[in-house]
Amino acid sequence: MTYQDAVRxxxxxxxxxxxxxxAYIRDFLERLGSPGLDKKVIHVAGTNGKGSVCAYMxxxxxxxxxxxxxxxxxxxxxxxxxIVIGREQIDNEKFLAVFEQVKATVDGMAADGVSHPSYFEFLFGMAMVAFERADVEYIILETGMGGRLDATNAVERPxxxxxxSISLDHTAYLGDTVxxxxxxxxxxxxxxxxxIFDGTDPRAAAVIxxxxxxxxxxCRKLGKNAFEIREITRKHIAFSRASAYDKDELWTIRGCGTYQMMNVSLALAALETVLPEEYIDYERWKxxxxxxxxxxxxxEVRPGIFLDGAHNPGAVEAFADTLEALGEREPVILFSAVSDKEYEKMASILCDRVKASLYIVTEISDGRRVPAGELKEVFTRYTDRPVLVCPEPAAALGTAVSRREGRSLYCIGSLYLIGELRRLITEGTACISEEAARTSEGPSAHRGGTDLC
Known part of the structure; x- marks a missing residue:
């Protein structure tokens, strides 16, 4: 079997x-040899910011x-x-080796009449086996969609x-209130x-x-007074973090997402809780x-071109907060969404708070995609700014670059879109220089009154 076979x-x-x-997941892990369960586990849940918190930790x-x-x-x-060990994601060879071990266990389960793990459960099992093989000391587990019933919650003693942060997302599965x-x-x-938790929403904070x-x-609740912006540019944010541990230290983070100040603060508070005192060295942490x-x-993948995985209303609100903090004026917005997200709410927030010079709507390859034509209809209900339909992401990116005229370009709305655009840029198959984009967009892109590229 090859790596490609395993992925398929x-x-x-x-x-x-x-x-x-x-109970099923715990049995699954036991059949795998209880990998990783003796490690120090940091378990992270929430609606937005989980991955960033984990990355900082x-x-x-x-x-x-x-x-x-x-x-x-x-x-x-x-x-x-x-599956990341140290600073690197697991390579294809190790991925395949771990897959084969988990697959053999799953085949044994089938022989016993036990059903097959789900997609997420299978990958979680692979991760725990990989961590056991690498003999890690700490395991950072990010939940999938939920928390209470998430496969990662089978770890009983983190x-x-x-x-x-908590906001409305996956409401069909998790509930329709905060x-x-x-x-x-x-x-x-x-x-x-x-x-350790984000306590900025009083409704969520009360429940937690x-x-x-x-x-x-x-419990340690972090509120809006836990940090303060000292400087923000499109390249970095400097902020102070007031706490019983470091008083008024100044921290710097890459990028301009203002929501990352809370994510850093959560990460540091968690580490202050779990790490021995000899490892609390703020200069090195900074x-x-x-x-x-x-x-x-x-x-920022190219000068003035940003990818942001804001894919629910709460994340789009945070995105808008960032643009307001930057004083951003009339950027170009490239947007796509999947059908099980509240994409009309996201569009209304963008139109109300961002005031783009141009909105470009596109489609992703996933079966849950929202047709670009439908997205245009949604946007035009909330704005009188131009809305351009460009179904192919590569063409949409090229057109967005050519039409931005020195303005910033922000690509948001779906992690599937972000992944597709990153792939295009990484592989060099997207034309994102100003000149190349103009030649790739086709003759209709600049025709007066056109809404389709």
Whole structure:
């Protein structure tokens, strides 16, 4: 079997199985030899910011010489991105070796009449096996969609739990109120295990705090006063973080996403809770935090061209907050969405708060894509600014670059879109220079009154 065979097998899993109970996952892990369960696990749930929080924690742990594994989702381009050991995602050879071990266990389960793990469950099993093989000391686990019933919640005794910002997303599965969603995310809290959480939404904070109290879990709530912007540019943010530990230290992060200040603060608070005192060295921590680039999160991939994985209303609000902090005026917005997201709400926020010079709507290759024509109809309900339909992402990117006329370009709305655009740029198949984009967009792009490229 080859790496490509393994990937094809995993991608086929959703067609013949469904999500299982935590008891099933615990049995699955036991059959695998209980990999990673004796490690120090940092468990992270929330609606937005999970991956960033994990990335900042990983950077600090590695700076302090701690062997670290990181399980994240979704991936942008390759499945390997979900399993990271140290600073590198697992390579194809190791990916295949771990796959074969998990596949053999799953075949044994089938022989016993036990159903096949889901896509996410299979990958979680692979990650835990990979971390066991690498003999890591710390494992950072990012939940998938929820928390209480998430496969990662089968880990019964993490070292610390972290809950990031809560907003409406996956409402068909997690509930249609902030309180209901917060209750699902708070399901990762364990008896007596410290929890660090974003307390800026009082509705979510009340639910999380009540759950922590019921489980005698020491909790640390971070509110809006936990940090303050000192300087913001399109390249970096400098902010102060007031806490009982570092008083009024100045921290610097790459990029311009203002939401990252809370994510850094959560990450540092969690590490202050879990790391021995000898590893709390803020000067080294600052260097680690300043080095982090989290792909697809306000990432400047070319001068003035940004990718941001804002894919629900809460994330789009945070995106708009960032543009307001920057004083951004009339940027170009490239947008796409999947049908199970609240894309009309996202469009209304963009039109109300961003005031782009031009909105370009496109489609992703996933079966849940929203047709670009439908997205145009949605946008035109909320704005009188031009809305251009460009179904192919590569052409949409080229057109956006050619039409931005010195303005910033922000590509948002779907992580699938961000992954596709990153792939195009990385492989060099996207024309994103001004001159190349003009020649690639076709004769209709500049015709007066046209709305289709």
């Amino acid at each position: 097998y995993i991608e086929e899993i959703p067609k013949f199985t469904e999500k299982h109970s935590l 990983r950077a600090v742990l590695l700076e302090m010489g701690r062997r670290t594994g990181f399980f994240t989702s979704p991936h942008l381009i390759a499945l390997n991105e979900r 070292a610390v739990t972290v809950i990031t 309180e209901q969603i917060a209750a699902e995310k708070a399901g990762i809290i364990k008896e007596g295990v410290p929890v 705090g009540e759950r922590a109290q019921a489980l005698h879990a020491p 260097e680690a935090v300043a080095s982090v680039v989290w792909k697809g999160r306000m990432e």
